[in-house]
Amino acid sequence: MPESHYPEIRALNLFEGMDETHFQSLMRGAYVQNFPPQIELIGEGEPSDFLHVVLSGSVDLFSSWNGRETSLATVRPISTFILAATIRNAPYLMSARTLEKSRIVLIPSQDVRAIFDVDSNFARAIVAELAQCYRAVIKSQKDLKLRTSLERLANYLLRQQKRAGGGAAFELDFEKRRLASVLGMTPENLSRAFKGLQPYGLIVDGIRVSIGNQAELEKFAKPNPLIDDFTL
Amino acid sequence: MPESHYPEIRALNLFEGMDETHFQSLMRGAYVQNFPPQIELIGEGEPSDFLHVVLSGSVDLFSSWNGRETSLATVRPISTFILAATIRNAPYLMSARTLEKSRIVLIPSQDVRAIFDVDSNFARAIVAELAQCYRAVIKSQKDLKLRTSLERLANYLLRQQKRAGGGAAFELDFEKRRLASVLGMTPENLSRAFKGLQPYGLIVDGIRVSIGNQAELEKFAKPNPLIDDFTL
DNA sequence: CAAGCCGCTTGATTTTTGTCAAGCCAGCAA
DNA sequence: TTGCTGGCTTGACAAAAATCAAGCGGCTTG
Incomplete structure (x- = not known):
């Protein structure tokens, strides 16, 4: 991945506190890709091979069942998605598609898990991020049900x-x-x-x-x- | 808190990998309480002073808005609730009430956050737990919308x-x-x-x-x- | 035992939401 | 320009869900 992207990724809450060596190691395995609009990046049920970071553009997270489909969230720069699946090494619960031309960083999930195990600042940042995401979904649940x-x-x-x-x-x-x-x-x-x-x-x-x-x-x-x- | 409860709490995924000293320190500040049925334990919007662990009985997590009310989850032994609020030191998003006679451990949130900062095994366990909770809500969201x-x-x-x-x-x-x-x-x-x-x-x-x-x-x-x- | 309470059920009705079909209109390409 | 296309809107209708009101039946309580 071109080093020019490092600073903007490094600036994310998720990565800013972690050890520089670990960050470099994560970035070495990562790569950036440009996607046209309406490209399905991941499908629900697939194994979580990569943690995704949206650098530009936007991504729709959605899910289907029995011929119906619903949007669950929209990811805008600069943030990550499908962190929970990556961490648990579990299949994606949502599909993702680009809404517009988007630049996205793909970080191999196994690297994320490996660094997570050795870098406690990174682990703590992940906790903060997950707690935030969890609370966001709860709010959305209340919005829907009430x-x-x-x-x-x-x-x-x-x-x-x-x-x-x-x-x-x-x-x-x-x-x-x-x-x-x-x-x-x-x-x-x-x-x-x-x-x-x-x-x-x-x-x-x-x-x-x-x-x-x-x-x-x-x-x-x-x-x-x-x-x-x-x-x- | 009576030490007789230590083993069952220690056995929870959340606590089982952490340092013994830290666990003891958490338990020292904690206390167990018995509640009758239909007691409101916490109200949404209140500061998150305690992490709760249900030892017996069951607890309903619910939320109200504009005169309406909805149940979001039920907590059964042995598990914790409102972890995310505790971690983020943010107000509770849900209220909680006992459904039956229940025995509940209250662990001061500031102790949890303090130990979280120094015990990386605990931090990692929290990540696993939060990721699990997050995914559970996403599933429930899909259930509701689809x-x-x-x-x-x-x-x-x-x-x-x-x-x-x-x-x-x-x-x-x-x-x-x-x-x-x-x-x-x-x-x-x-x-x-x-x-x-x-x-x-x-x-x-x-x-x-x-x-x-x-x-x-x-x-x-x-x-x-x-x-x-x-x-x- | 009787009375009363509470949760559950049922029916009638209204409100909310979805479905289907058609038409509108801006944007785009030939 | 013309003729598409696709998203948005509208109306008529159907389905789903909520509300209101009443009654049932198990349970506790006096």
Whole structure:
């Protein structure tokens, strides 16, 4: 792998505290690859041969069963995915595909496990990362089980608004069909859900969204840090 | 804490590889308490002061929002809960209540974090545990998003049957109302779902269940190890 | 024993969500 | 330009699930 990528990878929480020798050793076995959009990187059920790091572009994690499919998460630069499978040396639970042209680092799982065994700073960083991921999924579970689709959309919009800087107008960072899947509904229903939020001053034009009545929307959405605050 | 409990706690995956001195030090700060049924042990949002270990009885992990409530998991002996919150020193995301008379060990979170920093075997065990928990929630997420309530019930029954030994007849280990909540439906709907499985030879009498036509039920449920195998 | 409670079930109804079919429209290529 | 394509929207309908109300039956308690 070209050394030019080292600093950005090294800067990740996961790698920043580890021994330099160990980091070099991990990087020696790793390689970077460029993928076009819509390429399936891994399939659920396959053995976890590589820990992946997204350097640029974005990756969709999804799963299928009985002819149905659902998006579980989107990975954006710079972060890793399928850490848990790598650590447990267990099959992937999700498939992954590129959403756009993406540059991805592949680090052999056995190297990760080997370094994990000898570098306790790395092990600790992995703990922090896994605990974070675990809590994120729990929040998502609560979102799904406690809220209707309209409420999920409203809260998603409020979160996205905050991420985009907090202004009344902002842009969706998903294709709508995939947003629907992430939120656990059909595209048709998402369309109707957007209309259902019009009474709260919501205006949607393609990818652009604007919240006309912030107070009313929040009153309806009832955002809760224990579900919606992803830093917690 | 009475030393008589040490061996059973020590035997947990989480603690078995750690240094004896560190284990003793953890146990010194810990204490055991007996709780009656239906006692709320922790509330979501509270700071994570203790790592909990269930020695006997059982504990329901649940969450509320906007007047609704849902069960997210049940903890049975002998295992720990709210490890992730303890590690991240973050507020609990779920509340916990005893389902029956339960004996529970409370280990101060700061002790856990301190030992975690100095005992790398302990840190590694925590990684394994967290990765396992993470994967369990992902499976549950897939179950919720990809299956109808009837399918979820059918697969739950098949899992439970396997846990109970694999015979055609077995018992539910949940109160039905809580099973409904775990499966993400109302008690009324669970009742109807049981009836909906009659064509597959299902007979339910109170807590006792018997599967008349195993092959047909499996054909309907389409169990998948990447969702239903909790050892994976 | 009777009364009352609680969990479970059932039926009727409403709400929510998904499905199917059709049409719209921006973007793109010939 | 024309004619695609694919994502999005819309309407009509069907299915799934929640809600409301009532009743059943086992259990405890006075």
